[in-house]
């Protein structure tokens with residue numbers, strides 16, 4: 001073991017996005033030594049890309065808001081599959097986490113009287129997203145990073161990828177990682193590990209995600225024996241860029257619709273009025289006149305009395321509506337819908353409230369959004385499924401393993417509301433840091449890492465260098481996987497397609513076994529891709545098996561043969577679990593909602 005660089009910590013945090021930074025701050029504040037490991041540079045995590053804002057019932061812009069309304073919106077958005085205990089903690093604690101961020105130096109947009117300004121977003125009844133123009137994630141990361149580097153006892157390992165979790169018997173003992181620049185391995189010994197690795201979007205070709213989103217945390221947890229929950233729920237954000245092809249999938253923030261943008265088909269019809277689900281009918285405008293009145297009230301800074309435009313329905317509903325319009329021949333020239341804010345807001349307002357969107361379209365598509373509509377189509381954006389955790393501590397089903405942020409499961413149920421991820425990572429990042437610190441402090445003795453475990457993992461990781469002959473190219477295998485997932489496990493799923501996907505996954509796994517990489521280990525993207533591929537295959541299989549198991553349509557999961565929601569499936573979560581080398585799925589009952597919370601979800605607040 002002496003031949004590897006090695007370090008010991010109370011807590012190792014994997015990932016330095018919002019969740020990882022918040023967890024590291026909390027664990028350090030509890031007096032723990034912390035190793036913070038991230039595969040990109042510090043400050044470059046996916047969270048910087050977050051645009052629209054962070055959801056918290058601060059009630060600064062509309063005093064009618066409260067944690068109960070936020071809880072209700074989150075549960076209804078998640079089609080009641082959410083872990084209600086997490087949804088309650090999230091709604092109750094989000095305002096304190098946003099205020100804390102402000103106290104640490106985050107500069108949010110302001111109301112005229114100096115309070116944090118909140119914007120409208122899909123599925124949120126009142127303006128609830130604290131924001132910094134459309135660059136909220138950048139400000140959050142800047143603030144959290146500043147706080148982290150000032151926290152005593154936190155060492156940062158940048159451009160370092162964790163490739164395996166190490167165990168001592170049934171509990172966590174650390175992690176094996178490699179430095180991307182030198183390719184050298186590091187053994188971390190630690191009592192607790194917090195996974196904060198983000199999502200899985202790179203399993204699909206058209207996606208809004210950063211290169212880091214290869215499902216590492218999901219796959220590491222699964223391999224270590226932890227349960228995953230809700231993996232069938234992959235969010236396809238309704239508004240990704242369509243054209244030019246080279247930028248297909250890049251996100252257009254929901255903030256565009258929150259600021260009054262409307263969706264139209266090729267005939268110029270505002271089609272969303274035809275897609276309002278029964279559950280939401282009384283909360284949404286049923287005429288253009290009423291929807292426009294809502295926009296006018298919001299722009300004037302008045303409390304909206306009109307009902308919200310249907311463009312602000314939840315993402316699953318809007319994404320399905322756009323795909324249906326295109327399927328039925330009413331799509332835009334490049335196969336999408338038109339998103340028009342130019343006819344609703346003044347050019348100077350658009351440039352002030354949506355500067356990144358203006359720049360994105362100007363530079364990438366030669367479109368001026370203050371004058372022309374954007375073309376949009378759904379893009380793979382977020383995974384609701386993740387590591388099954390205890391709601392209070394974020395501990396997984398493996399002792400000593402914790403998870404927070406996008407890699408954690410439960411909070412969002414069948415569909416996440418925009419803005420609820422940034423609040424999720426603040427609330428549960430903090431809880432995971434505290435949970436891991438509590439666990440580490442109570443842990444007697446030191447975790448033991450066996451040499452054989454490390455040597456076995458290292459040999460597996462180096463195998464692509466050892467193979468000779470004309471093997472497989474890792475990029476070709478990754479592209480084949482992405483295309484396969486888009487074709488067979490996309491927005492609308494069928495049993496035959498899902499079974500085909502499982503067969504294709506077997507073939508891709510065999511191809512991964514033949515992958516060959518050239519050169520040495522220093523900054524070798526081919527080798528790094530080969531390692532990521534194992535994770536992508538594991539999460540793709542988890543999504544496919546869970547999608548096959550859920551024989552209904554709910555939230556982000558649509559089964560063509562079962563177009564409606566099913567009463568039985570409304571009472572269970574699908575759990576993915578490793579048994580030996582086999583991936584299994586099981587249905588497990590959702591804890592019943594207490595009477596007082598059922599009243600909140602169903603009734604008036």
Ligand SMILES: Cc1cc2nc3c(=O)[nH]c(=O)nc-3n(C[C@H](O)[C@H](O)[C@H](O)COP(=O)(O)OP(=O)(O)OC[C@H]3O[C@@H](n4cnc5c(N)ncnc54)[C@H](O)[C@@H]3O)c2cc1C
Nearest residue numbers: 015016017019046047051052053162198405406419421422
């Ligand atoms: C364009 C865009 C806009 C968005 N806008 C919003 C918004 O306005 N509001 C909202 O609520 N949500 C938004 N989201 C979603 C939100 O940004 C993410 O869900 C959230 O930032 C995830 O944060 P995280 O801390 O879980 O992970 P991340 O911020 O992705 O951090 C993951 C970290 O893990 C590291 N990592 C991954 N694998 C490994 C490994 N094997 N070893 C070591 N390190 C690893 C990465 O390097 C990174 O540091 C948006 C998403 C996108 C793509």
